[in-house]
Amino acid sequence: MSDSTSDSVLAPTAPGERIQTLDVLRGFALLGIALVNVEFFSRPLQDINAPGIDPTTSGADYFVEWLTYFFVQGKFWTMFALLFGMGFTVMIDRADRAGRPFVPAYLRRSLALLGIGLVHTVLIWSGDILVSYALGALLLLSARQVRRAWLRRSQGREPAPMTASRMGGWGAALYGLPLVVILLAGMLDSPPSTSQPTRAQTEHATRIAEKAVQRANAVETYSRGSFADAVDQRIVDTVWQMGTLPIATFWVVGLFLIGGALLRSGVMSNPQACLHWLRPMRNVGLPLGFVAMAISTWLGTASPNEELSFREAVQVVLFLVASLVLALAYGATLVTALPGPAGRWLGDWLAPAGRMALSNYLMQSLIGTLLFYGYGLALWGQVGRAWQAVGVLAVFALQMLGSRWWLARFRFGPVEWVWRCITYGRIAPIRA
Structure with missing residues (x-):
């Protein structure tokens, strides 16, 4: 059936049709993201590449x-990102099983996510991840449609969906390509042959000076400015961060494909039948990831984004490898624990927070900025890392309670409901 056919039978996934494993993982990921984001509610995003472990901290703050x-x-x-890829794959596979096109709904879903992300980054907090996810989803759709058109032309028939192994292979290749580029950049780095600064060095120094000015402006605006001032600064920060999108898109699309492969292979949709994959992912992934992180941390914790030495390149690459390996290992650890004694608790508390992950993510940003920014309680720079972590745990506990209360009365989180209505082009019932 062609992609122009009506998608009128497509509808939001009903609560009873959801894969609870994914909701538990979303809730878990939401907590981890909050523990990192909280630092940058009280620190400018220009410091994103500053030392990951601040040597000026001490005591409990340094430990946290x-x-x-x-x-x-x-x-x-x-x-x-892996979970977003799984969610998009669920949508594609449901449409394929129903024999219906998914492109119109998928396009609306991605554009709606882009709109939500832009509202978030301009009006709430400029450390948004939704814009990059939406752009990655649109790029993935374009690549899929080109692939299908080429296969139709070359094979003369409707192509079968991409296999899980092929999706995983392409995902790993896209995630790994920037890592190779980073290593090559570090290997090719060499000291200047003359004591006079080169043109590239002069331009680099100019960019550092401009970034220092941007940082100072951000600190002044967010710590003391009005809401209107903060909106102006968030626009500046967002434009500045757009420079990282080309390389970040490789990672995002790669992770979407890896996540889709995990879903399509049955590892996430039917984990009990795939324990022979999940247990090695946990038992090998945890020590391997921790060793990679230990070496990376020993080499350094800064994340240089322009000129870098080979040592710095190895440090960054090991960090990024460990991030993927440990994300998979953490997920496998949680999934294999679900049938055990902790499984019911995880399902009762993390799953509701995960079902409302988008609403909870935006709420975390709103709470964080109202606490730390000048137009809120103005706690910018006054709360150490240890108390920041305590605050995150307290807010997340309230979010778990609030999510259970909300979902006992409604089918979707408030932002999720709006997203689904836009995606499927009609008002979805929200009452439970």
């Missing part, structure tokens, strides 16, 4: 900073 960097940073953003 170290734990967050080693065990959390990078891993849960990666897990969230």
Whole structure:
């Protein structure tokens, strides 16, 4: 059936049709993301490449900073991206099973996510991840349609869906390509042959100076400015961050494909039948990821984004490899624990928070900015990392309670409901 056929039978996934494993993982990922994001509610995003473990901290603040960097940073953003890829794959596979096209709904879903992300990054917090996810989803759709058109032309028939192994292979290749580029950049780095600064060095120094000015402006605006001032600064920050999109898109699309492969292979949709995959993912992934993180942390914790030495390149690459390996290992650990004694508790508490992951993610940003920004309680720079983590745990506990209360009365979270209505082009029933 052609992609122009009406998608009128497509509808939001009913609560009884959801894969609870994915909801539990979303809730878990939401907590990890909050533990990292909270630092940048009270610190400018221009510091995103500053040392991941601040050497000026001490005591409990240093301990929490170290734990967050080693065990959390990078891993849960990666897990969230994998889960988004699984969600998009669920939509594609449901449409294929029903014999209906999915492109119109998928396009509306991605554009709606882009709109939500833009509202978030401009009006709430500029550390948004939704815009990059939406752009990655649109790029993935374009690549799929080109592939299908080429296969129709070359084979003269409707192509079969991409297999899980092929999806995983393409995902790993896309995720790994920037890592190869980073290593090559580090290998090709060499000291200048003259004491006079080169043109590239001069331009680099100019960019550093401009970034320092942007940082100072951000600190002044977010710590003391009005809401209107903060909106203007968020626009500046968002435009500045757009420079990272080309390389970030490789990672996002790669993770979407890896997540889709895990879903399509049955590892996530039927985990009990795939324990022979999940247990090695946990038992090998955890020590391998921790070793990679240990070496990376020993080499350094900064994330240089322009000129870098070979040592720095190895440090960054090991960090990114560990982020993916540990995201998969953490997920496998949680999934294999679900049939055990902790499974019911995880399902009762993490799953509701995961079903409302988008609403909860936006709420975390709203709470964080109202606490730390000048137009809120103005706590910018006054709360150490240890108390930040305590605050995150308290807010997340309230979100788990609130999510259970809400979903006992409604079928979807509030933002999820709006997203689904736009996706499927009609008002979905929201009452439970």
